[in-house]
Amino acid sequence: xxxxxxxxxxxxxxxxxxxxxxxxxxxxxxxxxxxxxxxxxxxxxxxxxxxxxxxxxxxxxxxxxxxxxxxxxxxxxxxxxxxxxxxxxxxxxxxxxx
Amino acid sequence: xxxxxxxxxxxxxxxxxxxxxxxxxxxxxxxxxxxxxxxxxxxxxxxxxxxxxxxxxxxxxxxxxxxxxxxxxxxxxxxxxxxxxxxxxxxxxxxxxxxxxxxxxxxxxxxxxxxxxxxxxxxxxxxxxxxxxxxxxxxxxxxxxxxxxxxxxxxxxxxxxxxxxxxxxxxxxxxxxxxxxxxxxxxxxxxxxxxxxxxxxxxxxxxxxxxxxxxxxxxxxxxxxxxxxxxxxxxxxxxxxxxxxxxxxxxxxxxxxxxxxxxxxxxxxxxxxxxxxxxxxxxxxxxxxxxxxxxxxxxxxxxxxxxxxxxxxxxx
Numbered sequence: 001x002x003x004x005x006x007x008x009x010x011x012x013x014x015x016x017x018x019x020x021x022x023x024x025x026x027x028x029x030x031x032x033x034x035x036x037x038x039x040x041x042x043x044x045x046x047x048x049x050x051x052x053x054x055x056x057x058x059x060x061x062x063x064x065x066x067x068x069x070x071x072x073x074x075x076x077x078x079x080x081x082x083x084x085x086x087x088x089x090x091x092x093x094x095x096x097x098x
Numbered sequence: 099x100x101x102x103x104x105x106x107x108x109x110x111x112x113x114x115x116x117x118x119x120x121x122x123x124x125x126x127x128x129x130x131x132x133x134x135x136x137x138x139x140x141x142x143x144x145x146x147x148x149x150x151x152x153x154x155x156x157x158x159x160x161x162x163x164x165x166x167x168x169x170x171x172x173x174x175x176x177x178x179x180x181x182x183x184x185x186x187x188x189x190x191x192x193x194x195x196x197x198x199x200x201x202x203x204x205x206x207x208x209x210x211x212x213x214x215x216x217x218x219x220x221x222x223x224x225x226x227x228x229x230x231x232x233x234x235x236x237x238x239x240x241x242x243x244x245x246x247x248x249x250x251x252x253x254x255x256x257x258x259x260x261x262x263x264x265x266x267x268x269x270x271x272x273x274x275x276x277x278x279x280x281x282x283x284x285x286x287x288x289x290x291x292x293x294x295x296x297x298x299x300x301x302x303x304x305x306x307x308x309x310x311x312x313x314x315x316x317x318x319x320x321x322x323x324x325x326x327x328x329x330x331x332x333x334x335x336x337x338x339x340x341x342x343x344x345x346x347x348x349x350x351x352x353x354x355x356x357x358x359x360x361x362x363x364x365x366x367x368x369x370x371x372x373x374x375x376x377x378x379x380x381x382x383x384x385x386x387x388x389x390x391x392x393x394x395x396x397x398x399x400x401x402x403x404x405x406x407x408x409x410x411x412x413x414x
Contacts, residue, residue, distance in 0.1 A: 046334050050412055057414035071343040
């Protein structure tokens with residue numbers, strides 16, 4: 001079961017760090033390469049990595065769970081990224097609770 | 099001599115004293131040198147020139163000492179890969195020169211010390227470019243002479259694509275890691291090859307790459323010391339390489355990015371039938387952590403600590 005509110009929290013925080021709206025990132029299920037090209041704050045994959053890390057730090061602060069994301073290729077669609085993020089969150093949450 | 103002339107002479111003498119005496123060396127505390135010690139760009143360039151001259155060697159002479167008939171299939175494969183990899187250093191150096199020049203102009207009014215560091219870096223790029231020309235030609239000529247698959251003009255041009263610009267600290271950190279990777283690889287090659295002449299070439303090139311790494315570390319440290327560049331960016335690049343399935347895995351990764359804009363040499367190593375890959379990942383990890391310590395003053399000892407520190411530095 002997915003913790004209520006976490007998905008929308010991740011979407012909101014990632015969009016905030018990318019300098020884009022949630023619609024620009026998630027509506028058409030664009031790839032990470034497209035996110036970089038659309039974002040006014042990103043030049044390359046290091047900026048993308050940083051936006052994910054800031055989102056993970058926010059999750060840690062507000063939900064107490066530390067998420068480590070794997071390296072994701074730039075042709076990964078944002079729906080997959082979101083799925084990986086949530087799965088990692090739930091896995092870490094379980095481990096923290098155990 | 100008038101009082102004004104005497105003062106000018108004294109000032110010149112004081113400036114000369116700012117330049118270090120003794121054997122040529124990289125100025126490892128460049129920010130301090132250009133601010134507190136008052137080193138001019140002429141002084142800095144003199145040091146670069148002295149060091150460059152002291153380290154010269156001849157490709158023609160080195161090649162003459164290689165016994166081509168004694169080279170094994172592994173030797174030839176290592177040489178062939180090294181030659182292809184070295185093709186990408188010219189666009190790297192060209193990019194550095196252009197970017198440093200632009201950054202110098204950008205900082206000139208706002209922070210002249212940073213502008214001087216950028217100019218010192220752009221000036222040094224000419225020595226770097228020239229030294230890398232030795233590496234490229236020594237390996238490619240040797241691959242050619244030993245009958246390896248020729249590098250087509252198409253590949254040559256593809257490997258020459260100029261890298262896109264990025265934040266200067268990130269660029270310098272990436273270049274430092276690239277030099278670390280190359281130096282460790284060539285160090286590994288030294289232990290594998292049998293021919294003494296070829297071993298000497300790998301040793302010489304590895305030593306050059308270490309010297310280049312030291313320059314990149316010195317420029318990066320100067321930017322962090324200036325307070326205008328944040329340590330997090332050096333850590334970000336280190337994490338990009340060290341993370342699971344990161345850039346350090348190079349061509350061994352299952353999925354590599356199709357970059358479209360440029361070629362990263364570590365994506366294109368080909369072991370062919372020899373099945374030998376000069377990895378030494380732990381050594382590279384250790385040297386990257388060492389570079390971070392020198393640049394930022396922050397000590398880390400593993401890739402996990404690099405990630406943790408980077409995440410702490412960026413905040414939320």
